[in-house]
Amino acid sequence: MPEQAQLLPGTLDLLILKAVSLGPLHGYGVLLRIEQITRGALLAEQGALYPALSRLEHQGLLASEWGTSDNNRRAKFYRLTTSGRRRLREETQSWNRLATAIGAALGAKPQEG
Amino acid sequence: MFPQLRSLWKALWNRSQIESELDAEMRFHVESRAQDLLRSGLSREDAHRRARIEFGSIGSYQEKVRETRRVTWLEDFAQDLRYGWRVLRKNPGFVVVAVLTLALGIGANTAIFSVVYAVLLKPLPYAKSDELFNVFEAQPQEGITGTGWSFMNFAELREQSHVFSEMAGVQKHQLTLTGQGAPAVVNTSVVTPELFSLFGEKPLAGRVFFSEDGKPGALPVVIVSENLWRGTFGADPKIIGSSISLDKRSFSVIGIMPAAFRFPFLTKSEQLWIPPVQDPLFGSWMNRRGGHWLQVTGRLKPGVSLTQAQAELDALSARFAKEFPAENGGWTIRMVPLQQMIVGNAKPPLLVLLGAVGLVLLIACANIANLLLTRATSRAREIAVRTTLGAGRARIVRQLLSETAVLGLLGGATGIALAYWGVQGLSALLPESLPRVNAIRVDNVVLGFALLLSAIASCAFGLAPALFAANSNLQTSLREGGGRSGESRNRRRARSFLAAGEIALAMVLLVAAGLLLRSFANLTSVSPGFDVQRVMKADISLPQFQYSKPQQWTAFSDELLARIQVQPGLQESAVAVPRPIVDGVINLAFDIVGSPAASASASRTANYVSVSPEYFRVMGIPLLSGRLFNRRDVMPSQHITVVSKAMARLYFPNQDPLGKQLTVAFPFDNGAPREIVGIVDDVRDVALGQDPGPMMYVPFAQAPFWGANVIVKSTLSTSSAAATIRQQVRKIDKDLPVTDVAMMPEIIQASVAQPRFRTFLLGLFAAMALVLAATGIFGVISYSVSQRTREIGIRMALGAQSENVLMQVLKEGARLAAIGLALGLAGSLAAMRLIATLLFRVKPADPLTFVVVAVILAGVTLAASYIPARRATRVDPMVALRYE
Numbered sequence: 001m002p003e004q005a006q007l008l009p010g011t012l013d014l015l016i017l018k019a020v021s022l023g024p025l026h027g028y029g030v031l032l033r034i035e036q037i038t039r040g041a042l043l044a045e046q047g048a049l050y051p052a053l054s055r056l057e058h059q060g061l062l063a064s065e066w067g068t069s070d071n072n073r074r075a076k077f078y079r080l081t082t083s084g085r086r087r088l089r090e091e092t093q094s095w096n097r098l099a100t101a102i103g104a105a106l107g108a109k110p111q112e113g
Numbered sequence: 114m115f116p117q118l119r120s121l122w123k124a125l126w127n128r129s130q131i132e133s134e135l136d137a138e139m140r141f142h143v144e145s146r147a148q149d150l151l152r153s154g155l156s157r158e159d160a161h162r163r164a165r166i167e168f169g170s171i172g173s174y175q176e177k178v179r180e181t182r183r184v185t186w187l188e189d190f191a192q193d194l195r196y197g198w199r200v201l202r203k204n205p206g207f208v209v210v211a212v213l214t215l216a217l218g219i220g221a222n223t224a225i226f227s228v229v230y231a232v233l234l235k236p237l238p239y240a241k242s243d244e245l246f247n248v249f250e251a252q253p254q255e256g257i258t259g260t261g262w263s264f265m266n267f268a269e270l271r272e273q274s275h276v277f278s279e280m281a282g283v284q285k286h287q288l289t290l291t292g293q294g295a296p297a298v299v300n301t302s303v304v305t306p307e308l309f310s311l312f313g314e315k316p317l318a319g320r321v322f323f324s325e326d327g328k329p330g331a332l333p334v335v336i337v338s339e340n341l342w343r344g345t346f347g348a349d350p351k352i353i354g355s356s357i358s359l360d361k362r363s364f365s366v367i368g369i370m371p372a373a374f375r376f377p378f379l380t381k382s383e384q385l386w387i388p389p390v391q392d393p394l395f396g397s398w399m400n401r402r403g404g405h406w407l408q409v410t411g412r413l414k415p416g417v418s419l420t421q422a423q424a425e426l427d428a429l430s431a432r433f434a435k436e437f438p439a440e441n442g443g444w445t446i447r448m449v450p451l452q453q454m455i456v457g458n459a460k461p462p463l464l465v466l467l468g469a470v471g472l473v474l475l476i477a478c479a480n481i482a483n484l485l486l487t488r489a490t491s492r493a494r495e496i497a498v499r500t501t502l503g504a505g506r507a508r509i510v511r512q513l514l515s516e517t518a519v520l521g522l523l524g525g526a527t528g529i530a531l532a533y534w535g536v537q538g539l540s541a542l543l544p545e546s547l548p549r550v551n552a553i554r555v556d557n558v559v560l561g562f563a564l565l566l567s568a569i570a571s572c573a574f575g576l577a578p579a580l581f582a583a584n585s586n587l588q589t590s591l592r593e594g595g596g597r598s599g600e601s602r603n604r605r606r607a608r609s610f611l612a613a614g615e616i617a618l619a620m621v622l623l624v625a626a627g628l629l630l631r632s633f634a635n636l637t638s639v640s641p642g643f644d645v646q647r648v649m650k651a652d653i654s655l656p657q658f659q660y661s662k663p664q665q666w667t668a669f670s671d672e673l674l675a676r677i678q679v680q681p682g683l684q685e686s687a688v689a690v691p692r693p694i695v696d697g698v699i700n701l702a703f704d705i706v707g708s709p710a711a712s713a714s715a716s717r718t719a720n721y722v723s724v725s726p727e728y729f730r731v732m733g734i735p736l737l738s739g740r741l742f743n744r745r746d747v748m749p750s751q752h753i754t755v756v757s758k759a760m761a762r763l764y765f766p767n768q769d770p771l772g773k774q775l776t777v778a779f780p781f782d783n784g785a786p787r788e789i790v791g792i793v794d795d796v797r798d799v800a801l802g803q804d805p806g807p808m809m810y811v812p813f814a815q816a817p818f819w820g821a822n823v824i825v826k827s828t829l830s831t832s833s834a835a836a837t838i839r840q841q842v843r844k845i846d847k848d849l850p851v852t853d854v855a856m857m858p859e860i861i862q863a864s865v866a867q868p869r870f871r872t873f874l875l876g877l878f879a880a881m882a883l884v885l886a887a888t889g890i891f892g893v894i895s896y897s898v899s900q901r902t903r904e905i906g907i908r909m910a911l912g913a914q915s916e917n918v919l920m921q922v923l924k925e926g927a928r929l930a931a932i933g934l935a936l937g938l939a940g941s942l943a944a945m946r947l948i949a950t951l952l953f954r955v956k957p958a959d960p961l962t963f964v965v966v967a968v969i970l971a972g973v974t975l976a977a978s979y980i981p982a983r984r985a986t987r988v989d990p991m992v993a994l995r996y997e
Contacts, residue, residue: 027138028145045169046146050139051177058181066134069141071148076138097501 012052014095017080017088020062026075027053053078061087135178139171193515201519207488211481212523214888215570217881218477219528223555223563224535225470225874228543229463230559231552237452238373238552240313241412247454248280248409248426252444259447260405263440264389264398267407270429270446271307276422278414281308282407283377284395288359288387289656289850293345296850298654300384301359302377303392311412312376319353319368326367327388329399334391335364339372340382359385360393360656361848377408379455380551393657403440410451422448455548462871465948469625469878472618474566476882478574479611479618480889485517485578486608487896496582510579517575518568525567529555532563542873544866577607605897609929612893616933617940619879619886620970624941625948626879627962628955629872635954636865642796642805643693644733645857647826650695651838652853654820663781666817667748669845673821674725676841683837686825687728690818693798694864695857703809705764706774706786719760719807720798721779723816729793731826739771739791746812752782753812755791760807775809781816801865802953824857831856871951883969887977894926895981905985906993915986922985926978930971937970938963 019025019033030053031046056062061084069075080088143164150160168174201208236242248270249259262270262282271280284303289296302308306322314321317339326334335357337346346352356363364387378384389395389407398404413422426446433441489496496509533555543550581604653673660666670688677686691697701721726742728734737758746753754775761770774786795805827834835854842849898905905918945957955962 026141028142031142045174046142046167047139047169047171047174050135050142050174051181054178055181069145071145073141073144074137075141076134101501 012048013056014088014091016049016052016056017061017084017091020078020080021085021088024067024077024079026067026069026077028075030078056084060084135175136171139168139174143168143171190515193512194519196512197516197519200516204488207484208520208523210888211484211520212527214477214480214885215520215524215567216527216531217885218474219525219563219567219570220531220535221470221878221881222467222474222566223528223532223559224539225463225466226562227532227536227555227559228539228553229467230562231554232459232463232547232549233456235549235552235558237455239376242452243450244412244415245311245451246411246413246422246448247451248277248411248446248448250405250430250444251447254443262407262409263402263404264395264407265400265402266433266441267305267409269433270409271305273429274411274425276414276417276425277411279307279311280409280411281305281311282389282409283308284389284392284406284408285377286392286394287654288393289361289654289848290345290357290359291361291656291848292358296848297345298652298850298852299341299345299359300378300381301392302384302386303389303395304377304386305407306388308376308386309370311410312374314370314374316368317371319366321368321370322386322388327390329390331388331390333362333364334367334388335359336368336370336386337366338370338374338382338384341385342369344383359387360658362393362656362658364391379549380545402437411448419448457548459547459867462867462951465625465951466871466874466878468947469622469875472622473878473881473885474570475573476615476618476885476889478570479615480885480892481520482574482577483608483611483889483892485574486581486604486611487892489513489578489582490604493582509582513579513582514572514575517571517579521567521571521575524570525563528567529560529563532559542870544870545863546867547870581607608893608896609932612890612929613932613936615886615889616930616970616974617936619882620934620937620966621940621944622875622879622882623966623969624937624945624962626872626876627966628945628948628952628957628959629868629875631955631959631962632951632953633865633868633872636802636868639797639801639954641693641801641861642734642794645824645861647828648731648857649825649827649831649834650692650853650855650857650860651823651825651835651851652820653823653842653849653851655849657819660819663748663817666819666821667814670725670813670817670821672845673823673841674727676844677823677825677838680837680841682827682829683834684826684828685727685731686823687725687731688813688821688823689722689724689728690813690820690822691722691798692822692824693732693796694800695860696822698799701778703775703777706776717764719756719764719809721777722798722808722810723813723818724810725813728810728824731824732796734796735794737792737794739789741791741793742810742812747814752785752787752815753790754787755793755810756789757793757805757808757810758795759805760809761792763807777809777811779811779816787811801861802868868951868953883973886970887973890926890929890974891977891980893929894922894978895984897925898922898981898985901985902988902993905988906990909988910990910994918986918988919982922982923975923978926974926982927971929978930974933974934967934970938967941966 015034015038016030019030019037022033025033027049031049035041053062057064057078061081062078063081064076064078066074067077143161146164146167147160150163151157155163237245239245248262250262250266251257251259261284264282267280267282271277274280282305286301286303287298288301290299304322306324306327309316309321316336319336321336322334325331337352337357342348342352349355352366353368354365356365358364370386372382375382375384389399395406398406426448430441430444430446434444499509499512500506536553536555540550540553543553655666655669660669674686674688677683691699698720699722700718702718704717724742726744726746729736729741739755741755742753754777756770764770765773770789770792773789775789776782776784776786793810796808797803797805798808799806823838825834825838829837831854835851838854839851842851909915909918941963942958949957
């Protein structure tokens, strides 16, 4: 198993949107997918996923419906809405800008002089 | 917002279902996790325990989920407001200026709107008042645009109409109430019995009229108003069925109407109602086809269109004209909504005032927008940081708008407080002749208007700066240290445009105020043709059942004048019906003996006045030729008349009117000719603002009225003169009331109350506009100077003189003034056409007013630029160069 890192605060929403953008998932599936795409970054507690899901659904970024899971149990599936997709795009760009800026700042070397 | 509303709805209506779903969802998670852990080799017990630990507390997460379902946009807004408040609190100076500016605009608008609403918009206080129409007769060829009905015409109209569900006729009158303390004149409404069912009004006690009460031979009955009953009759519980004496005739009280019902007297709460058949004057007119005295109101049946109604009226007037050509030839029947009839000509000036005060608010908004633009520039960096951290453009605009919403709320609240105060002030100023003044108050509708106005104003001054700010270039804003020199060209242009616009709007208001002021000055300096310094008036009306013969009327006035004459302090006196400006006019048709009779389309008419011989001396009206009246001009002698200069010029061009004879359509003349014995100078008898028309005077002794409208020259105060007159009247007849004693100059002053009112208000608004525009320009120039401190410093370091710097800044102000004045000139020329009808002897494009206003505005603009310009010249180059 690779080295496990805590998720950065504020990134959970973005990761959920990203996870769901690859196909509808139930809550537990979202958790597995995030672990997969972050190569094992962990939530402090898995329950924290659900307020985030609810908030995103409430904002109209996710839609949900009840369906049947792989093991034939009833489960609530989330999928990305159009505005969720747009938000994901914007957040990704914004994240990239910030990451570049911070990366550049951290990578800067003191000037000779 | 929509998905949030949907989930809010779900949360409210399917609470238990949501709860169980939430539970099931989390349980599914934990069990799935346990399955996976089981598969990876843990014992069943360990797997379940581990899964639960990894999940955390199900209960607390359920609570957190519930929290997310609250309506977040409202919370966002509240958060924005809180943030806006915090930001604003750091700039108290800015807030005070902005809030006061806005409050002034909102307050003035709300106060004026409260008047406009009460007078023009508020439905009349009657059930389904939009169905009520005033139905009137008109004779277009003679220029009679609207008048009342004869009772016989009205009775046929009412019986035969299919479009009106009910109709009633009214006329106002004054009768003398005796037997209740001092004799008093009461407002008497002479009404056909249907009046109360027309308005759907029930009496407080007793009954309303039955149709039998209106028939000839019915017993005299009267209905009193609640306030008259409570006041004059001391709320006598046994008043119903008792008798009261009106004009010395006994009437039986049958009902009391509640105080809220007022018609046809709209502002007077003390009144009484009698049927026409019981009225000493109108009762005798009921069986005449001619005469136009009954004001008719009808309630249109639901679903009947105006066209249908008018078609029926047209058919009726055609039939009247055919059957009774002498009385009805050339007459038409028209109708207007009752509300419109009551509002009358009060509408145009009120709309002008509303427009003017709207411009003041616009200037106030421009000022605040300018302040905000300035602030937005210095906050560019803060906004850039927010944008970098992921705030969308919409979010930034929303946050800035929330700040302006805080300003708007504060300004609106202060404005409403100002409006309460303003309405009180206005009520004191309002001319009494304005209809429905008693309905003016700050009610819910007016409050709603104020709130709406604050919201619109906030958007108006907040949106442009917010959009500018959100559009600013991130790169530049972040790079530039304090954002001080980072102002875009666009924004500077926007600010200059706003300042120039303020000058333009201020110019429109100043020109309007200037024109009204000139026009008011013209109005009050116009010579009325008479001189009434120290002249007072008093009214004595004679009960017509007692004083029924014309000889009695003459005898009474002769005795009264003789008694007044000898009182110390009272000098010469006269009677006159009607007195100029005070009483309104009597316009009568006449023929010239020996000339062909006038056709119906070009009939000869003149305003008719019956006066005692002393009248011309008391009023100071000069005789031009011939003679005046004397005591020998009595009923049996030759009937004579004195005409005005305008009458001589209009009807006797190039002839000497003296010796010519007229027959006047006055009932008591019975067609006897009157010889013209004199010509007097013109007087303005209708209103100060109306040019004198043809007038004829007749001796009171030859054409008496049943009352004495007295004018008295006196050196006493109004009250002691009134007491003396009352005392003398009482000596002649103790039951005669003396009413409406007043100084003539005061009444003439009051007759221009409406023009004075609008001139004062428009002047006030123009002054506000001027102050606001001046502060606006001051702000723009100051800011521009502070922006260029460094540039100015460099120029001065390079040897520029302070005069050069001063001129440079002043030039900027002059440029604003030039643009603003050009725009204002165009705007004023267009807008002044709207107030043309309010002007007296001054043209809407009066050059003097325009020049004076332009000079004032240019002066104020330069003065407002001068202060910052002086500051610019004191810039220390060393400090300025370090200035960042």
